[in-house]
Amino acid sequence: MVENADRLIRQNRLLTEDLNRRTDHLAAIGTVAAAVSQSLDLNRTLHTALQAVLNTVGAEAGGISLIDEAAGEVVLRAQHGWVQDFVTKPMRIPLGEGMSGHVIANDTVIVENDFDHSEPLAVPSFHNEPFRSLAMAPMHARGKIVGILSIMSRSTNKFNAETIEVLRAVADTVGIALDNARLYEASVENETQLSAVLHSTADGIIATHQNGRIRLINQTAEYLLNVESEDMLDLPLREAPLPANIRDSLLFALSSRAEESNNIFRVSLEDERILSVVVSPIYVESQVDQDSVTDGWVIVLQDVTHLHQAEKARTQFIQAAAHDMRNPLGVTLNALDMLKNASAGQDPTAREIIDIAATGVSRIQSLIDDLLNLEHLESGYGFSLQRVDVYPLVEKVSAEISPRLVEKKLTYRVDLPPDIPDLHLDEDWIARALLNYLENACKYTQHGGEITLRLFMNDSLLHVEVIDNGPGIPVEAQSRLFERFYRATDDSTVEGTGLGLAIVKSVAEAHGGGVYIRSKPGQGSTFGLTLMITSDAAAV
Ligand code: ADP
Secondary structure, X not given: OHHHHHHHHHHHHXXXXXXXXXXXXXXXHHHHHHHHOOOOOHHHHHXXXXXXXXXXXXXXXXXXXXXXXXXXXXEEEEEEOOOOOOOOOOOEEEOOOHHHHHHHHHOOOEEEOOOOOXXXXXXXXXXXXXXXXXXXXXXXEOOEEEEEEEEEEOOOOOOOHHHHHHHHHHHHHHHHHHHHXXXXXXXXXXXXXXXXXXXXXXXXXXXXXXXXXXXXXXXXXXXXXXXXXXXXXXXXXHHOOOXXXXXXXXXXXXXXXXXXXXXXXXXXXXXXXXXXXXXXXXXXXOOOOXXXXXXXXXXXXXXXXXXXXXXXXXXXXXXXXXXXXHHHHHHXXXXXXXXXXXHHHHOHHHHHHHHHHHHHHHHHHHHHHHHHHHHHHHHOOOOOXXXXXXXXXXXXXXXXXXXXXXXXXXXXXXXXXOOOOOEEEOHHHHHHHHHHHHHHHHHHOOOOOEEEEEEEEEOOEEEEEEEEOOOOOOHHHHOOOOOOXXXXXXXXXXXXXXXXXXXXXXXXXXXXXXXXXXXXXXXXXXXXXXXXXXXXXXXX
């Protein structure tokens, strides 16, 4: 009986000791975890962690080394209780060498309880340290070894199995804390670099969330728009203190259905500066399916006032020259006509030569006419607004383009809402503009392609869009398309003057509206024109 009771008491004592030991281990891990989770600062975490570990295992000295994968080295980052300073000028051990190499290669803890400094070391000066016991444990994070946690003592036989067990357990806690701090530092560094790039670029940049709230505005954008970022951040674009015309155009661009492409337009500021604006969607990979989804927009602003002024100077020069050339050309055409009717006209070869000359002269004349048209539009000469029913206008334009459609076997669709009110327009100019868009769509779209003329109303604007499934236009060319003489095509067989779109733009602006383009190379183009629906348009 007594024997049994003694055995039970002994067993109970052993169990209690075991339990206490386990509890101590858990407490030790808890202490270290609490200490290292207080900061995301890597240096601070290194020192707090080392101190907490040394207190917990009762060692006088220790060190933490991290693996520098890029350099292929194990680098001592924190030490305590050593004679020499191996951190300021760090101890770097090539991966695979020395005791640390052994720990990493075998993913194991090594213990030396009678370190007599007889074996060769990767860093020979370590022999000057007075340690007689040492233990090194690998630290893991995200499934791999990220470094080594070491403890040392000047006495022999300092580290027993229990200390080693605790060391092994806390090593991973420290590893994870250091890895988090390292990741955090890397992300802060990335953010700082990105922010430096954003703030030093010469372009204005505004980024918005998916719902249009402003998430970032760089210094150039603040300067160009004369706003302060603190007045803009987190505000919906709709409420941002921006010039009304910019805000409206941006809102339209953001609400546009063509989320997949850039939206480019120009706006004038009150102080007569002109900004070119590019609005592009930002994509992120969807967590749910394979598709990418829009995460917001980035708006890039460039001051193009100098370009605009150069454009204006060029226009003035061309228009003056066009005036001077028009009269002599008229005289030449008359003279050719008279020559054809006179005796030289009896000779078929002479007639043919006269016809060739007359065709060339008329082509130059139509170029000059286009230039003068532009001048008229800009000066407002011969421009008269009338109340116009849009439906017959669309019919007339569609009938006029029909031979070109037939010639290239193009499918043509007209998509009209049923309730467009009468607008105040110069019918001839608007018809000219629509024909220019449609003629381009016919010209640049391949045989058998598709063209849609689509009208829709949005707030106080009527949008007229010509959509084709032709070759599309490179992004870098898009912002220049509406400039005079600008041609994006390198196909010299496609005839053109580069004035068609400039005329459309002038027509739209003369009506108080604007033009826009959405296009992706290889995926067709949408050319748009906006007209004001309100009767205020008459006053423009
Ligand atoms: P052009 O006389 O060259 O057609 P425009 O001013 O009408 O002059 O057009 C300018 C340029 O825009 C063209 O040279 C062409 O490169 C491009 N472009 C216009 N419309 C389209 C379209 N529907 N598809 C592809 N490119 C187009």
